[in-house]
Amino acid sequence: MDSVWFSKPRPSSGQPLGLSREAIVRKALEMLDEHGLAKLSMRKLAAELGAAPMSLYWHVPTKDALLELCLDEVYGDFALPEPGADWETALRGMMHSLRHLALKHPWWVRNIGEFATIGPNAVAMADAMLASMRVAGLSLVEASRSVSTVSSYVVGFAIAEVNYSGSGKMDVAPPDMSKIAELYRDKHPHYVEMLNEPSLWSVEGLFEFGLDSVIDGIRARVAALR
Amino acid sequence: MDSVWFSKPRPSSGQPLGLSREAIVRKALEMLDEHGLAKLSMRKLAAELGAAPMSLYWHVPTKDALLELCLDEVYGDFALPEPGADWETALRGMMHSLRHLALKHPWWVRNIGEFATIGPNAVAMADAMLASMRVAGLSLVEASRSVSTVSSYVVGFAIAEVNYSGSGKMDVAPPDMSKIAELYRDKHPHYVEMLNEPSLWSVEGLFEFGLDSVIDGIRARVAALR
DNA sequence: TAAGTTACTCGTACACCGTAAGGGGGACGA
DNA sequence: TCGTCCCCCTTACGGTGTACGAGTAACTTA
Numbered sequence: 001m002d003s004v005w006f007s008k009p010r011p012s013s014g015q016p017l018g019l020s021r022e023a024i025v026r027k028a029l030e031m032l033d034e035h036g037l038a039k040l041s042m043r044k045l046a047a048e049l050g051a052a053p054m055s056l057y058w059h060v061p062t063k064d065a066l067l068e069l070c071l072d073e074v075y076g077d078f079a080l081p082e083p084g085a086d087w088e089t090a091l092r093g094m095m096h097s098l099r100h101l102a103l104k105h106p107w108w109v110r111n112i113g114e115f116a117t118i119g120p121n122a123v124a125m126a127d128a129m130l131a132s133m134r135v136a137g138l139s140l141v142e143a144s145r146s147v148s149t150v151s152s153y154v155v156g157f158a159i160a161e162v163n164y165s166g167s168g169k170m171d172v173a174p175p176d177m178s179k180i181a182e183l184y185r186d187k188h189p190h191y192v193e194m195l196n197e198p199s200l201w202s203v204e205g206l207f208e209f210g211l212d213s214v215i216d217g218i219r220a221r222v223a224a225l226r
Numbered sequence: 227m228d229s230v231w232f233s234k235p236r237p238s239s240g241q242p243l244g245l246s247r248e249a250i251v252r253k254a255l256e257m258l259d260e261h262g263l264a265k266l267s268m269r270k271l272a273a274e275l276g277a278a279p280m281s282l283y284w285h286v287p288t289k290d291a292l293l294e295l296c297l298d299e300v301y302g303d304f305a306l307p308e309p310g311a312d313w314e315t316a317l318r319g320m321m322h323s324l325r326h327l328a329l330k331h332p333w334w335v336r337n338i339g340e341f342a343t344i345g346p347n348a349v350a351m352a353d354a355m356l357a358s359m360r361v362a363g364l365s366l367v368e369a370s371r372s373v374s375t376v377s378s379y380v381v382g383f384a385i386a387e388v389n390y391s392g393s394g395k396m397d398v399a400p401p402d403m404s405k406i407a408e409l410y411r412d413k414h415p416h417y418v419e420m421l422n423e424p425s426l427w428s429v430e431g432l433f434e435f436g437l438d439s440v441i442d443g444i445r446a447r448v449a450a451l452r
Numbered sequence: 453t454a455a456g457t458t459a460c461t462c463g464t465a466c467a468c469c470g471t472a473a474g475g476g477g478g479a480c481g482a
Numbered sequence: 483t484c485g486t487c488c489c490c491c492t493t494a495c496g497g498t499g500t501a502c503g504a505g506t507a508a509c510t511t512a
Binding site: 003005006109110111112113114115116117118120123124126127130131134140141143144145146148149151152153154155156157159160162163164166174175176179180183184187188189190191193194197199200205206209210213214216217218220221 | 229231232335336337338339340341342343344346349350352353356357360366367369370371372374375377378379380381382383385386388389390392400401402405406409410413414415416417419420423425426431432435436439440442443444446447
């Protein structure tokens with residue numbers, strides 16, 4: 001009962017309503033994507049919905065709960081794999097989808113750490129990932145661990161990616177790499193050398209490298225079953 | 227000039243001072259570890275330091291900048307590997323150290339996404355990681371990519387770990403797994419099955435599994451050099 | 453039709469927040 | 483002695499989340 005997920009929204013009796021939990025979450029999501037979390041206030045959200053600030057509180061217990069709902073809502077756009085796909089293309093596809101969610105909603109991946117991911121959409125995603133590995137033949141424990149490994153990688157990567165690009169932080173420019181390079185030139189040559197290596201600026205390549213290498217590990221486990 | 231890292235604190239002229247950027251950061255860190263980010267305000271921090279709220283603003287331009295300083299300060303506790311160690315024990319040790327930072331400072335890993343990690347301590351860490359892989363013989367590009375992969379995994383894992391345990395969120399209990407299991411029993415059996423598997427509750431095992439598998443991939447690259 | 457219940461919206465108010473603007477005092481060099 | 487700096491503080495402004503309770507309209511029941 002402490003969590004949004006255990007207490008359903010109050011049942012509606014049927015008449016047409018101006019406000020609803022869904023409408024509120026949808027608009028909040030829109031504003032988050034546009035301006036980021038720091039610029040979202042209950043007052044502005046209410047204004048955008050043409051309602052008084054306190055009206056929102058009948059549909060949503062608290063701002064934190066609303067944020068939790070929004071976080072889970074993003075998982076709703078997660079692309080589930082096609083039913084017949086083999087485990088590897090299914091898994092790869094899901095990981096790309098996960099990363100795309102992060103790029104589309106920078107505020108989201110930045111705040112993934114705020115709540116346990118136990119909302120319905122997040123759980124549906126986790127379930128699909130597990131399913132794909134069970135189908136591949138892995139035991140429950142191995143499947144769970146594999147899924148944990150890949151998705152941890154993708155989330156960690158996406159956070160770093162969003163940070164360095166500075167995306168979604170309005171009024172904040174991405175860090176100036178040449179200045180940083182100058183700042184650390186003497187003390188941390190390896191780091192600076194990396195900053196100056198143009199081929200590393202292909203973030204796609206960076207992502208795929210890691211994803212390949214993590215999936216390689218899983219493929220070895222699957223192969224060990226035969 | 228937009229970042230804390232490009233503008234040094236105002237130079238002090240030598241007399242003993244009650245306040246300083248270092249003291250402020252230290253106390254802020256202490257309060258963050260104890261109560262989490264949500265409970266930290268400039269006013270409370272000032273009170274704790276026996277100063278007036280606005281006094282802090284001579285040493286620190288803004289609360290956000292202070293948070294950025296605190297985030298980097300945590301990297302200061304990162305354990306650098308012993309000089310003579312082979313690449314694998316060096317890398318493993320650093321990844322364990324990184325995870326320990328997260329467990330010790332849950333607010334920290336939760337907010338890692340707020341700023342690019344370009345502070346001096348964060349860069350020192352990144353440099354050490356790169357160095358260990360260069361020493362192993364990897365090219366700049368391969369070393370960078372390997373480091374990106376492992377550390378992304380560790381950060382992503384630590385975020386999930388901190389979330390599920392609920393640690394550091396005062397007044398917020400960790401999620402009740404049995405209720406969640408009941409909630410999703412019908413729709414997402416794989417997920418529920420995982421929740422009920424006791425051997426997965428060993429987070430250590432989960433972490434080591436992923437770390438092993440990611441490092442396996444790197445070892446293959448290193449071995450390919452001979 | 454009348455009375456009561458439920459579902460929803462809103463106005464007011466409180467405690468708190470980050471911080472802009474500027475004043476004051478003490479140590480210092482001239 | 484008189485500036486000039488460094489550092490700290492007071493005051494004040496425009497926000498914030500949300501507790502509390504009043505208001506309204508529709509639906510249920512008699």
